[in-house]
Amino acid sequence: WVQKDPQPTSVDGARMQLDLAYSGNHALITANLAGTSASANDVDGTTTIRSGPIQLPATVGSLTFRYYFAHGPRSDRNDAFRVFVEADGTKTQVFREYGTAFVDRARWVKAGTPLTEWAGKTVRIVFEATDGGPDSLIEAGVDDVHVEQP
Numbered sequence: 001w002v003q004k005d006p007q008p009t010s011v012d013g014a015r016m017q018l019d020l021a022y023s024g025n026h027a028l029i030t031a032n033l034a035g036t037s038a039s040a041n042d043v044d045g046t047t048t049i050r051s052g053p054i055q056l057p058a059t060v061g062s063l064t065f066r067y068y069f070a071h072g073p074r075s076d077r078n079d080a081f082r083v084f085v086e087a088d089g090t091k092t093q094v095f096r097e098y099g100t101a102f103v104d105r106a107r108w109v110k111a112g113t114p115l116t117e118w119a120g121k122t123v124r125i126v127f128e129a130t131d132g133g134p135d136s137l138i139e140a141g142v143d144d145v146h147v148e149q150p
Helices: none
Strands: 001-002 007-009 014-017 025-028 045-050 062-071 080-087 090-098 109-114 122-131 137-145
Touching: 001 090, 014 062, 014 137, 062 080, 090 109, 122 137
Parallel strands: none
Antiparallel strands: 001 025, 007 014, 025 137, 045 122, 062 109, 062 137, 080 090, 080 122
8 A cells, every 4th residue: 555646547448546536636545556557566465554543532423435446357255345443452344345257447435334333442444455366456545534523
């Protein structure tokens, strides 16, 4: 993961990596360089980014974020974009999107999950992108991350 303004990549006319952050000038992306082909700088294996400690208030709303999880036609359930909340040494999955056997182009989508289970605790937010099956084209991005108040 890097915090950059990404360079666009495409496969068969479908954008795999966006050329703009959702908000501001930079987003967290799995690689910002386009390379000589769409799969030149994509995810191979698992890449993880973890926030610093966040002290949640006693009354807390939801974690919201914009993301994209783009993949090529060779993708399957071994490929995934996941979000975890980590607290007290335990990592809990709160969001996931699995790969599927079709081209899923990159587009910013809003997602979120309630954080009430961790109210009053110190947490870390963990984003993970995985190319876990046969070599497939995987790109991911995260932007506009917020912990909302109720």
